[in-house]
Amino acid sequence: MKANRLVFENSFDVNPRTGIIRFNGNRMVLKSAEALGIFRRDIVKTLDMERAKGFLLRYGWACGYSAGESVKQSYNWNDIRELIMAGAAMHTLEGVVSVEIELLEVDDHKFEMEGRWYHSYEAAEHVRHFGFSEESICWTLVGYVAGFLAKIYPKELVVFEDKCRGKRDDYCSFIVRTKEHAAPEQLDILKYFKEDSLKHELDAAYKQLKELNHSIVHSETIQKQLTNAMLEGYTLNQLLNMLSEGLHSSLIIEKVNMHKPIATSFKTVEDEQYFIKNHSHIRKRLHKFPIMTMNKQLGNLTVIHDEALTREQKMMIESAISVFSVYLYIQAQIAQSQWQRKSDFLDEMLNGQVAIERMIKKARNIFNFDPNKSSRLIVIAVGFEETETILNYLTIEYPSIECFIKNDEILMILEEQTENSKHVKSFMKQLVTKLKNRFKQVTFHIGIGHNSNELSDIGHSYQDAKLVSRFLQNITPSETQGAIYEDFQHIILFLKTTNPKELIVFYEQVLEHLLKHDQQNSTAFIQTLEVFLNNGGNVNKAAKELNLSIPGFRYRMEKIESLLQEDLRNGEGRFRCQLAIKVYYAVRSLQ
Known part of the structure; x- marks a missing residue:
């Protein structure tokens, strides 16, 4: 018998009375490729892909x-090669796939065959339900070839799919070799054909389901215990310790964009040192999990664990x-409520409508500072959306200083150790340095108010x-700056009534030519003008203070008046220049 003599009409028989269809003597059932695709989909969903x-x-x-078995018994085959070719023809006639054999070498010791599959229903249905794969997926076709050859060839063969439409190749191709001639990685497929494989897989599936059920129960228990503990008022560190005992791992919780943890539970000193050394990078032992609520990330949970986390551990962590x-x-909600109470307190103090005794009592309930001690308010304007991130950083850096948010600005209450402004300036410089180093892409404008001896x-x-902070924003909008009240006390009244930008424009217009002359000629006319104004326009006193002769001083003042285009003999001219100088020195103090 020749394989090319197998034709559909001779192999296919339909009995319309009984409804029985036979193909090559075997009863067949017609099913659509779509139905087989759905069957495949449900098998994958039930058992998993592997x-x-x-x-x-x-x-x-x-x-x-x-x-x-059917083809071998139905015809007389003089050549095994024809029988193998008949198997390919049968596969095509069944409508499963179009088979084209490209290489076939058979003897008693070696078997080698290569071929192509076209129009594989299996590849098409797999892609329809699961999309393209990373591996070949015509598994029933590979199984068919392996089963057919197992019936007609005595030695064990290895069948594998080299190319596949299911992984974006142009066509499907298969290769068959005797076991001893196959590569080691090609032998892996043989494990799927063992007789006890299905039972083993079902036992494994049952075991995994049992383990999964145990993991679910365990994780739900952990969640219930943590929830009850939280409702009983446990701290975050206490909650973390409970989870750490269950996981047998060290744990850390950090807020978003923060380098210092807000809660820790280290099992060993080595874990603590490891975290300190590596916490800014995700390393092998560090497993990070985001803590989310309403699509907003509140922080990260880091687990220090030597090996990959088990499914049960991951479920416990998720719970x-x-x-x-x-x-x-x-x-966070409590913090925002506290910020609002502190903000309202400041507004009440500004209105001055509440008795001081009552305000002191209220301050003790709201704030952590001593209301009987002198203090200063610090306003930090942040050119950054995540003001809370910066507040969290300041709270950790300055745990003894009251910090909160009011109108998208960060406020700090600095208790005065001494009335010497040098101490405050030193603190301000340190604060500016820390913020610039930690938040390099953010601009800050920091104003420190006057020392309040009374609440x-x-x-x-x-x-x-706030006025100082706003003034800084107008002077250097893209540069971080900080200043204290003493730098601006001479113009603070004008800052309350005048737009800061207008003050800057005013001093530049009044002093422009004088400052340019000093710069170009290395003179000190601005200091001469300041001394003259500070002495109320008294020539004799000003000349004496500068160690100048009266004629020499008058000559210098005439030159200054010509540059300023101002009449310094009347009060209006002197006032304009006095104000311009105060603004000039306030700006200069920032440089």
Whole structure:
């Protein structure tokens, strides 16, 4: 018998009375490719992709073995090569795939065959339900060839798919070799054809389901314990310790964009040192999990664990994160409520409508500073959306200083150790340096108000600090700057009533030519003018202070008046120049 004599009409028989269809003597059932695709989809969803692969390979093997038995018994075959070619023809006639054999070498010791598959229904259906794959997926076709050849060839063969439409190749191709001539990686497919494979897979699936059920119960228990502990008022560190005991791992919680943890539970000193050394990078031992609520990330949970986390551990972590997210969200809401109370307190102090005794009592309940001590308000204007991130940083850096948010600005209450402004300037420089180093892409404008000896005056210190901060924003909008009240006390009244930009324009217009002359000629006319004005326009006193002769001083003042285009003999001219100089020195103090 020749393989090319196998034709559909001779092999296919339909009995319309009984409804039985036979193909090459075997009863067949017609099913659509779409139905087989749905069957494949459900198998994958039930068993997972790896187990479905084994099931479909064995299913194809059973179909191929049956076909091989039928074809071998139905005809007289003088040549095994023709019998093999008949198997390819059978596969094509069944409508499964179009087979084209390119290489076939067979003897008693070696078997080698290569061919192509076109129009594979299996590849098309897999892509339809699962998309393209990273590996070949015509598993029933591979199984069919393996089963067919197992019936007609005595030695064990290895069949594998080299190319596949299911992984974006132009066509599917298969290769068959005797086991001893196959590469080691090609032998891996043989494990799927073992007789006990399905039972093993089902046992493994049952074991995994049992383990999964145990993991679910365990994670739910952890979640319940953490939730109850949170409701009982446990701290975040205490909650973290509970989870750490269950995971047998060290744990850290950090807020977003923060380098210092807000809660830790280290099992060993080595873990703590490892985290300190590596916490800014995700390394092998550090497993990070975001803590989210309402699509907003509140922080990160870091787990220090030597090996990959098990599924049960991951489930426990996910359950715990839901509790941590609630805890951090509640803490954020409490913080915002406290900020609002502190903001309202400052507004009440500015209005001055509440008795001071009552305000002191209220301050003790709201703030952590001593209302009986002198203090200064600090206003930090932030050119950055995440003001809370910066507030969290300042809270960690300055745990003893009151910090909160008011109108998108950060406020700090600095208790005075001494009335010497040098101490305040030193603190301000340190604060500016820390913020610039930590938030390199953010611009800050920091104003520190006057020293308030009484609680009733703290609202005015806040006003002054805010005026200084606003003035800095106008002078250097793209550069971080900080200044204290003493640098601006001579013009603070004008800052309250005048737009800062107008003050800057005013001093530049009044002093422009004088400052340009000093710069170009290395003179000090601006200092001469300042001394003259500070002495109320008294020539004799000003000349004496500068160690100049009266004629020499008058000559210098005539030159100054010509540059200023101002009459310094009347009060209006002297006032304009006095104000311009005060603004000039306030700006200069920042340079």
